[in-house]
Amino acid sequence: MTDSQGALAGKRERLVDGASKLLHHNGVAATTLADIAQAADVPLGNVYYYFKSKDELIRAVVAEHIEQVDTMLNTLDAIPAPADRLKALVRRWDHMREVIARYGCPFGTLACELDRRSDGLDLEAAGPIRLILDWSAAQIQHLSSADPHELAITLFAAVQGGALLANALRDPDIMSGIADLPTAQSAWF
Amino acid sequence: MTDSQGALAGKRERLVDGASKLLHHNGVAATTLADIAQAADVPLGNVYYYFKSKDELIRAVVAEHIEQVDTMLNTLDAIPAPADRLKALVRRWDHMREVIARYGCPFGTLACELDRRSDGLDLEAAGPIRLILDWSAAQIQHLSSADPHELAITLFAAVQGGALLANALRDPDIMSGIADLPTAQSAWF
DNA sequence: GTCTATAAGGCGATAGAC
DNA sequence: GTCTATCGCCTTATAGAC
Numbered sequence: 404m405t406d407s408q409g410a411l412a413g414k415r416e417r418l419v420d421g422a423s424k425l426l427h428h429n430g431v432a433a434t435t436l437a438d439i440a441q442a443a444d445v446p447l448g449n450v451y452y453y454f455k456s457k458d459e460l461i462r463a464v465v466a467e468h469i470e471q472v473d474t475m476l477n478t479l480d481a482i483p484a485p486a487d488r489l490k491a492l493v494r495r496w497d498h499m500r501e502v503i504a505r506y507g508c509p510f511g512t513l514a515c516e517l518d519r520r521s522d523g524l525d526l527e528a529a530g531p532i533r534l535i536l537d538w539s540a541a542q543i544q545h546l547s548s549a550d551p552h553e554l555a556i557t558l559f560a561a562v563q564g565g566a567l568l569a570n571a572l573r574d575p576d577i578m579s580g581i582a583d584l585p586t587a588q589s590a591w592f
Numbered sequence: 593m594t595d596s597q598g599a600l601a602g603k604r605e606r607l608v609d610g611a612s613k614l615l616h617h618n619g620v621a622a623t624t625l626a627d628i629a630q631a632a633d634v635p636l637g638n639v640y641y642y643f644k645s646k647d648e649l650i651r652a653v654v655a656e657h658i659e660q661v662d663t664m665l666n667t668l669d670a671i672p673a674p675a676d677r678l679k680a681l682v683r684r685w686d687h688m689r690e691v692i693a694r695y696g697c698p699f700g701t702l703a704c705e706l707d708r709r710s711d712g713l714d715l716e717a718a719g720p721i722r723l724i725l726d727w728s729a730a731q732i733q734h735l736s737s738a739d740p741h742e743l744a745i746t747l748f749a750a751v752q753g754g755a756l757l758a759n760a761l762r763d764p765d766i767m768s769g770i771a772d773l774p775t776a777q778s779a780w781f
Numbered sequence: 782g783t784c785t786a787t788a789a790g791g792c793g794a795t796a797g798a799c
Numbered sequence: 800g801t802c803t804a805t806c807g808c809c810t811t812a813t814a815g816a817c
């Protein structure tokens with residue numbers, strides 16, 4: 404119950420964690436329930452005791468992402484200066500550069516793939532992105548007289564665009580280049 | 593033979609054009625050969641006379657994208673000043689902002705979805721992006737003493753990140769905001 | 782070259798024993 | 800609550816008439 408990664412965690416938790424990883428690495432469409440069940444060491448038929456459909460399992464993954472972002476932003480709030488909080492945010496993506504170069508940003512790629520749907524899931528998948536943008540805008544409000552919403556978008560667009568290019572070109576250094584930008588360093592705040 | 597969009601174009605051309613649109617709007621996985629055949633007004637079984645598999649049809653779509661980018665860049669080359677060429681490049685994406693807000697950048701989303709594969713198609717899908725980056729770097733070389741490759745990535749990352757956020761938030765104005773940036777305006781070249 | 786009919790396989794989802 | 804067996808559908812791909 405307490406272990407968030409290992410085999411001792413609850414079955415529901417193992418299913419969500421396994422699905423999260425597989426969706427990121429292989430994409431939504433290529434990931435089957437059989438794959439997820441195997442990764443979580445749960446028999447296929449038992450998945451439906453915890454989730455009534457594949458879509459609902461994906462929804463749980465999105466909710467888990469939102470939870471992770473929320474935790475991350477709360478951690479960043481402990482940093483005294485707002486400008487340093489923003490720099491630390493960008494540094495998080497730089498630290499994930501190897502994974503990003505292979506599989507892209509987990510939030511960005513999932514939003515991109517689910518955005519093509521017209522059930523509610525397309526908008527839900529934007530949740531983590533909305534959270535980060537709103538938080539960033541709040542930090543910027545302390546720093547600049549310019550439009551915080553617009554500056555937040557500029558900042559995170561650089562991160563997401565950098566992640567996309569790093570992934571397409573399989574080049575982790577692109578993420579570092581983005582993190583070193585004056586933009587990301589909040590020199591213009 | 594000469595019509596590139598209408599029903600008079602050759603079947604192969606209609607198939608590629610229809611597939612290109614459907615892959616952009618619905619994604620690779622959700623698009624079936626039956627959908628493509630119907631959009632192109634070609635019987636399902638006949639598709640296999642022109643393409644030996646779905647993957648090869650997707651490959652043809654990527655090749656078509658590369659062709660389109662090549663044509664676009666040649667057109668931009670007619671603009672006298674390199675700085676104006678770069679601005680015009682970014683403006684192209686701004687002009688597509690409504691489509692981008694609904695379906696994302698055609699090149700970016702396709703690269704993102706195909707990047708999760710390990711056959712050759714993942715790297716081929718990065719072709720349009722590579723072309724644009726190389727061309728941008730060449731323009732920047734006329735303008736700045738800084739690293740042209742890095743500046744080109746900064747510029748196009750802003751465009752691609754903006755497209756991703758515009759799509760996730762369903763907000764076309766984000767694309768305009770990116771186009772108005774000093775970065776995109778090449779103020780720092 | 783064109784098209785219909787269908788084969789072959791994989792998937793999400795369910796039934797029902799335990 | 801757990802798990803096995805399997806159903807029914809959809810998709811890619813092919814066989815073969817025209």
